[in-house]
Amino acid sequence: MLRGIRLLRFSNINKCQTSALAAVRHYASQPKRFYKQTNVLCTDTGYEVTLDHRKLKTPKGTLFTVKSEPLAIAVATEFDNQKEHIERSRMHISALCFTALDNPNNLTKLDMVNYLLNFMPTDTVLFQSEDETALQELQLNEWDPLINWFNKRFDTNLQKTMSITPPQVTDDDKIKIAKHFQSFSLDTLHGYIFAVDTLKSIVLACAVIEQQISVEKAVALSRLEEEYQLKFWGRVEWSHDLSQQDLQARLAASVLFVHFNCSEYLVQEKLIL
């Protein structure tokens, strides 16, 4: 009797599972928006974000505090803009702040600078093609001025390559670039790495963070060959446009993050007598 019930129950569960699997695919459900208002608090240690009466915490459970007011406001706005659910995967500014606060991979400054340096020889803008003249010309006109700017700015001598062999980066250049990145705080470097990962290029990331080009332009330059090929093969909205908008949002988030983190608002106002 007991066994019979057990069997019955088992077969019931089985049936439920198979029918559910066939009908819909289950994603992990997103947390609901459990708050009405967001706000920013100014405390001795920095700025905190509140969701109603609760204080925002990072995924690791530490209290969310940032040094910069606009950054805290951007995070509060991002939480306020969530509709019914909190879509964490699209909140790039908050995600960057959380990563910098928690540092989940326990990265040190040296690790991060090394990561950036190892990226140098595989920088997108250093690999140019000579198979197609139109593309080559495009790269020459668009990428070369930025390589030149970078070399001038950091007093380096990066050379592009036209073949599959990676460009040689001398130790001297590496030391110069490492020195530049060492001067930033750990938080700022998180922003830099996010920008470099998005653009697949240090040259472009530095150019956009130092205000040489706009965010849209930087993303367009990093997708230069893709854009070129699109002219012949057609543009698919759910792939090309989606990735373009995603990259733009990610890059803009990291640029804002770097700027808010390394700018000290020392305003000296003119004396008006």
Added chain:
Amino acid sequence: MSGKRVLRSLLHELREAASNPDAIKNSLAARYILAQYKKFETTDQQLCKARNEAVFLGQTYLSYLSSQRKYNAIYKEYHSRGERSVKETADLVGFKLPTDPK
């Protein structure tokens, strides 16, 4: 883009993104941006930094908001919608059905 246009577009995007578009006047971001604009009204070179720093940051935030909005729109249009009907597919590529009037 000039400072004024950036401001107008920023406020527009904030309104688009907000969960409650009517309350935009009280939103922290809008108030902060307006305050910044007041502060740098005469020149945005008061900070001894690169030129046009304030406008650059404004443009960057603008592209953040607008890219996010466009991304969400494309995502909503295409993600896990299941199979389209014949009519929808025809609309997508600009064809008409045999039953449609010419």
